[in-house]
Amino acid sequence: MKIGFRTIKTAIGIALSIAIAKWLGLEFYTSAGIITILCIKTTKKQSYQTAWELFFGSLVGLGISAIVFEWIGYHTWTLTILLLLLIPMSVYLKISDGIVTSTVVILHLFILKKVNIDVIVNEILLLVLGVGMGILLNIYMPSLEKELRAYQRKIESNFKTILREFAAYLYEPERYWDGKEILETAQWLMEAKELAILDMENQDGPTARYFYHYFEMRERQFEILERIAPIVSALDRSCEQGEMIARFLENLADAVHPGNTAHLYLEELEKLREDLRNSLLPQTREEFETRAALFHFINEMRRYLIIKRNLLRDWEELINKKEKSVFAQLRWIRK
Template structure:
């Protein structure tokens, strides 16, 4: 059984908050632990937002409780009227997540049977300890760099495999591929986007996020890869130009990498398109359909490369020194 950071923070923060509230001498010290549990969030940004929403809701709960309980009395009907008025007010204040936290304060005041200034002050100390403990613990967030890097490696491996399978399909050498990598790639992109959002929310002063832009770029490329699938799997026949295109796809499959030498493949593609247009006109319906599929395929792969070329400044010279071609 794996224990996550959020669980660990909750386990540490709850007794700390209760101990602090007890040490200060608060009568409802248990409530501090409840407020801390509700304040623990998965990112720094959500933690600050959550703490603010809960503080606003709790402060509002004190005001509403004092008015309702002192006017109507400490009866069950008072709770009904209080919630009936308080919840819409909380929604209007955009502090809805704080409703559960504020109910702790309401019930503390209701249980006292009489509201005094010292009791009100005690509730605010309680709120400060409970929310403050959770907020301090949430300042530490583990780095997601390694997880994102692993997802990047898996994603590029899948891209490489998909491109290679496309080259085999064009050559009519492989009709057994089930396309599992496409489904897996979709899952990787969903997971990566969730992690990137969390990581971005953990860096409050950083507007740009490298991995956010990277996975966004790969997502756009993946949409094009999916559009290519029916073109390569339903190619009517294989001719000389199709074999050349298959070779291009195979070379491309060996060149999927975070860097950018897409310009070299765009130049190669330009030459391939010239050869395509220089071919004799198709004579049969089957040849015409084949050419149409191949022409569309060249257009899609060109868009694929352009997306990468726009994403990052070309570093062809760097990778040539390492004798690695990448896209």
């Protein structure tokens, strides 16, 4: 067991909101702690959305309950009518997270058996205090860059292993490989993208967005690696291009990193394509199938490289535009 940052924030937030509500002399002051714990979410975006739903939903519940209680009376069955009205309305208004806190407000009025300005102000202050404390504590969210870089290293290491195993098969078809890196990479890519989304919702900076697009790029490349596995296994070791393909895969494995060197390997692939076009036509069915597999392999690897080239090129252009924009603003300020 370990105590996380969110747990610490929640414990502190509950204590602070209850203490302040009690110091202000508010009735049902412990409700401020309940509202705070509901507002503290995994990300800033989720917290802001929940805070809005809690606050607006509670105001709706306060208004409806004040009217219904004063009109029908403070009966137990009146609670049933209120909830039958409140829950569908909250769902329709897309403030479902506010159902819990609005129910708490309704129960406060039911216990007090009255609605006046003091009661309304008390409930609103509880809402403001609980929601405000939750938002305040979620202003700072730790960056997940360290964890994202760890995923990046692990995934790139597996990419290298997969490419080298493909090359090794072309040299030695009897070689055994359990393929565990393929299963690991699929799992890590899913986890890394989810983590990157959390970081984007917390930080909303270029680094967080970069990692999301980076893992999305690797996911698309991984799909290609899965597709070329049967192609590589179909290549005959005796074909003269087999060794060239193996060397290409080994070189490509050495170049698996965050940098942009895709253009170099695109040129090498184009040379391989030209060599195939200029070679003698296949004479047998086996030679024809091998030639088709080679062209298929080249086309898939070309897609593999273009995916990375386009992502990094677009990212570099975006960064350059932002830098130029900042530079232009600085020049304008100096003027």
